Amino acid sequence: MIRFVLRRAVAAVPIGVLVTLGVFALVFAMPGDPLRELAGDKPIPAAVLAAKRAQYHLDDPFIVQYLLSMKDILTGHFGTTFAGADIADQLRLRIPVTLKLTLLANAVQWTLGLFFGIYAGFKRNGWVDRSLLLATLVLLAVPGLVAYFAAQYLFGVELKWFPVSGVLEGFPRSYLLPALVIGVLGFAGLARLLRTSIVETVNADFVKTARAKGLGEQRVLWRHILPNALLPVVTFIGLDLAGMFGGAIITESIFNLPGLGQFMFQAIKLKEGGVVVLLSTLAFISFILINLLIDLLYGVLDPRVRNV
Amino acid sequence: MALGLTLVLASCGDGKSSGSGSGSGSKSEVIAIAADPLEYINPLNENGSPGIQVAMAMFAPLVTTDPETGKLQNVMADSVTPDKTSQTWTIKLKAGNTFQNGQPLTAKDYVDSWNMTAMGSNAWKNNGFFSKVDGYDALNPPTPDGATPKPTAVKTLSGLKQIDDLTFSVKLKVPFSQFGLTLQYLGLAPLPEEVRKNPDAYKRKPIGNGPFKLAADWNAGDDIKLAKWDGYKGPLVPQADEITYRFIANADTAYNEFLAGNVDFVDVPSTKVKSFKTDAPDQWVTSISSGANYLVIPAWDPRFKNPKLRHAFSEAIDRKAFADLVGLSEPAKGLVAPDMAGYRDNACKYCDFDATKAKQLLQEAGGFSGPLNINYNTSSATGQIFAEAIGNMLRQNLGLTVKYTGKQGSEITELADSHKLDGLRFSGWGHDYPSIEDYLTPMFKSNGDANFAQYANPALDAVLAKGDAEPDPDKAIKLYQQAEDIALEDMPLIPLYTKSNAYLHSAKIEPRVSKFVGVSALWATFK
Numbered sequence: 001m002i003r004f005v006l007r008r009a010v011a012a013v014p015i016g017v018l019v020t021l022g023v024f025a026l027v028f029a030m031p032g033d034p035l036r037e038l039a040g041d042k043p044i045p046a047a048v049l050a051a052k053r054a055q056y057h058l059d060d061p062f063i064v065q066y067l068l069s070m071k072d073i074l075t076g077h078f079g080t081t082f083a084g085a086d087i088a089d090q091l092r093l094r095i096p097v098t099l100k101l102t103l104l105a106n107a108v109q110w111t112l113g114l115f116f117g118i119y120a121g122f123k124r125n126g127w128v129d130r131s132l133l134l135a136t137l138v139l140l141a142v143p144g145l146v147a148y149f150a151a152q153y154l155f156g157v158e159l160k161w162f163p164v165s166g167v168l169e170g171f172p173r174s175y176l177l178p179a180l181v182i183g184v185l186g187f188a189g190l191a192r193l194l195r196t197s198i199v200e201t202v203n204a205d206f207v208k209t210a211r212a213k214g215l216g217e218q219r220v221l222w223r224h225i226l227p228n229a230l231l232p233v234v235t236f237i238g239l240d241l242a243g244m245f246g247g248a249i250i251t252e253s254i255f256n257l258p259g260l261g262q263f264m265f266q267a268i269k270l271k272e273g274g275v276v277v278l279l280s281t282l283a284f285i286s287f288i289l290i291n292l293l294i295d296l297l298y299g300v301l302d303p304r305v306r307n308v
Numbered sequence: 309m310a311l312g313l314t315l316v317l318a319s320c321g322d323g324k325s326s327g328s329g330s331g332s333g334s335k336s337e338v339i340a341i342a343a344d345p346l347e348y349i350n351p352l353n354e355n356g357s358p359g360i361q362v363a364m365a366m367f368a369p370l371v372t373t374d375p376e377t378g379k380l381q382n383v384m385a386d387s388v389t390p391d392k393t394s395q396t397w398t399i400k401l402k403a404g405n406t407f408q409n410g411q412p413l414t415a416k417d418y419v420d421s422w423n424m425t426a427m428g429s430n431a432w433k434n435n436g437f438f439s440k441v442d443g444y445d446a447l448n449p450p451t452p453d454g455a456t457p458k459p460t461a462v463k464t465l466s467g468l469k470q471i472d473d474l475t476f477s478v479k480l481k482v483p484f485s486q487f488g489l490t491l492q493y494l495g496l497a498p499l500p501e502e503v504r505k506n507p508d509a510y511k512r513k514p515i516g517n518g519p520f521k522l523a524a525d526w527n528a529g530d531d532i533k534l535a536k537w538d539g540y541k542g543p544l545v546p547q548a549d550e551i552t553y554r555f556i557a558n559a560d561t562a563y564n565e566f567l568a569g570n571v572d573f574v575d576v577p578s579t580k581v582k583s584f585k586t587d588a589p590d591q592w593v594t595s596i597s598s599g600a601n602y603l604v605i606p607a608w609d610p611r612f613k614n615p616k617l618r619h620a621f622s623e624a625i626d627r628k629a630f631a632d633l634v635g636l637s638e639p640a641k642g643l644v645a646p647d648m649a650g651y652r653d654n655a656c657k658y659c660d661f662d663a664t665k666a667k668q669l670l671q672e673a674g675g676f677s678g679p680l681n682i683n684y685n686t687s688s689a690t691g692q693i694f695a696e697a698i699g700n701m702l703r704q705n706l707g708l709t710v711k712y713t714g715k716q717g718s719e720i721t722e723l724a725d726s727h728k729l730d731g732l733r734f735s736g737w738g739h740d741y742p743s744i745e746d747y748l749t750p751m752f753k754s755n756g757d758a759n760f761a762q763y764a765n766p767a768l769d770a771v772l773a774k775g776d777a778e779p780d781p782d783k784a785i786k787l788y789q790q791a792e793d794i795a796l797e798d799m800p801l802i803p804l805y806t807k808s809n810a811y812l813h814s815a816k817i818e819p820r821v822s823k824f825v826g827v828s829a830l831w832a833t834f835k
Contacts, residue, residue, distance in 0.1 A: 032718030043750075043757035045436040047428025047448035047457055054456035055431065084511070085347040085528065093529045149560065157568040164568045165561045166554075167529075253558045258345070258529050262557065266344055269687075 012288045023280045024066045027273040034271040038082050069274040082270050098259035102244040104175050108183025117194025136188040148254040151181045165256035178255040193236055197229040227301055238294035242287040335834040336550035337572040337817055342559035348511035351497040352425045353432040360494050362553050365534055365830050366516035367497035368542050373742055375822035383542045388488045394779050395483040401474040406539055407500040408521045415476040417498040423464045429457040434495035442467025442479045483777040485784050489741045519546055546831050566812050573829035576810035581635035584810055593819055594808045595826040596647045599738025600640055602801035607763040608727045616673035618799040619658040623666035624705035631805040633697055640803035643792050650744040650785040656796050656803055663705040670706050679709040681731030686714040735760045744788050752795045761800035768794040
């Protein structure tokens with residue numbers, strides 16, 4: 001297993017280089033001058049522009065800029081953003097915010113998804129199953145932006161059950177409403193996947209064998225069907241969780257949560273290649289780690305694919 | 309990461325008492341700013357509206373505009389006196405003012421702070437202000453492309469001289485009668501010596517000379533909490549005892565925070581212009597104007613050379629309909645904002661909607677061949693809508709073929725600067741100091757700071773120079789009006805509309821509304 005983990009870690013290095021280089025190239029290729037974007041409509045004297053350009057290496061060729069950024073990331077000398085923020089400070093502030101939001105949102109999503117998925121899978125074509133199908137269609141059709149503002153207005157402004165925005169009330173209160181909305185918008189997909197997976201497994205030969213051996217229905221469901229049906233769901237959950245570590249840009253903006261998503265948005269707006277690459281690297285690393293965990297978990301659930 | 313967690317958890321305790329319901333008798337207000345949080349407070353290195361807004365509470369300018377009369381009023385200055393030619397200005401400070409660290413405020417603080425800002429290699433944002441001062445070029449030598457500007461051997465502006473503890477003089481490159489007005493810009497506030505020695509160490513603990521000081525440590529991600537500072541002796545002392553600035557990047561979220569009663573003052577975002585009066589009845593105010601907005605015709609493009617063509621475009625635009633579309637707006641009748649001394653509401657002779665006259669002018673100009681391109685800013689929610697509205701008017705009233713191109717704002721500026729932008733675009737301007745000169749010089753003087761159209765006319769430059777050298781304010785205004793007339797005849801910018809800003813305020817405060825300086829929550833009165 002250690003060999004497997006090491007192999008994965010080594011394989012991640014070239015992928016990491018490709019990803020960071022690609023992201024940096026995308027930011028570099030974006031039209032417009034970052035310093036102008038920062039200044040808005042105000043004129044900036046030539047001397048100030050030149051000094052700022054030099055400070056942020058904007059005069060250097062693409063590959064030099066990329067290497068300088070990577071050097072900063074690898075040595076931990078993050079420096080400051082164009083707007084003057086200390087990047088290390090920002091990470092210390094923002095990583096916990098994104099972590100709390102992601103974990104809470106996923107907790108909501110998994111709870112709802114697993115509960116409704118299992119119920120619908122075991123009681124096919126019952127009213128829960130049918131409502132779930134309807135709910136899936138409705139929830140998938142609601143744009144996040146609308147749902148977030150509607151929830152904020154209804155539960156924050158009108159009913160005052162939750163804070164409207166910000167993190168002043170701390171964890172979990174400040175994170176509950178955005179996490180609930182993310183969870184409710186996202187659980188339907190998970191539930192549908194689990195239901196389908198259960199339906200497929202129910203007809204598998206080993207389930208028939210188990211029934212033929214006279215095992216009780218509850219035991220067949222929980223010990224034979226569910227572990228097998230969960231395999232694709234674990235993959236789905238892993239990808240979903242990893243994706244959310246990149247930061248939920250729209251949610252964080254609407255609920256004014258100072259997480260990585262808002263940081264990423266500011267950096268893209270100002271074409272700050274260094275910051276975008278730093279955040280992409282963080283997202284990449286968490287993606288690799290979570291995938292590794294998922295693969296190891298697979299082995300636990302399914303001995304056939306155990307990586308020894 | 310663990311450190312981060314404790315930081316955030318530790319900061320959960322405070323802040324709960326903020327919001328409007330304190331009711332303890334102390335006058336406190338929470339002001340929402342719809343922008344990304346500030347990373348430092350240093351007025352000399354700040355030209356954005358959020359930063360200046362906060363700095364305004366903590367720093368005091370030399371002079372300011374009296375919100376009642378619109379006249380210039382001394383704050384830190386005791387007198388500001390030009391010589392006969394308006395080229396050398398002597399500024400005498402009031403005695404007895406100090407910084408919030410207790411050090412007396414002296415002429416040396418101004419001279420040294422200004423020299424620091426004027427030094428190009430420091431890259432401070434208000435560097436450009438000093439380009440009018442004698443000796444600026446020595447501190448800002450041209451840098452070859454790609455080179456790092458080095459601190460120059462000369463460290464001081466030759467035009468800046470300390471005369472005694474409380475007096476200093478500024479010698480300008482050329483006479484400038486409006487210089488006294490420019491001194492109210494908050495970006496000229498002084499920094500005390502300990503901050504000047506190491507500005508980076510004071511990014512988050514500014515030491516000002518204004519009515520408020522930091523009430524608590526201000527770390528990344530915190531609201532900015534200010535408390536009244538007893539040492540401020542200037543005029544115009546705000547009523548508030550405590551002010552909290554809360555940054556909410558999403559303007560619609562900030563608006564919802566107001567509706568929930570958590571903040572006392574908020575800007576109405578463009579998405580709520582149609583609904584704010586019903587959302588918060590009796591709790592809104594509007595300003596007269598926030599500058600003026602234009603359609604830019606590139607002066608470098610020979611297809612638009614004929615002034616009659618430009619006038620034809622102008623006559624084809626139904627400004628009333630357009631202003632209604634924008635919302636909270638009035639049709640523009642000249643090139644300067646309506647709240648300026650020297651504004652004339654009949655300045656523009658080509659701004660009344662008249663399709664027949666427009667067609668006739670277009671014919672006299674020899675028509676316009678090929679499609680007309682209108683550029684709009686894709687990062688503005690309304691960019692495309694406005695472009696299509698103008699495009700439709702030109703198409704219907706002049707029979708032109710119109711196409712539209714959406715780009716990032718900074719890309720449009722860059723293309724225009726290199727003369728590669730095809731066709732028209734939108735622009736707007738708000739003054740830094742209340743003089744019509746601050747519209748005409750930046751936008752219409754050859755090589756002006758904000759000369760969107762890259763327009764140049766020696767006759768206009770000459771009239772502006774005459775106005776700049778005219779010590780009598782009324783005569784100076786007459787000369788600037790002449791410059792406006794020339795610009796309207798040439799029409800590199802077509803006046804479109806002037807827009808009001810709207811704000812919501814809680815029932816416990818009444819923001820100060822001035823015809824001259826707009827709406828202010830800082831100087832709100834408490835009920």
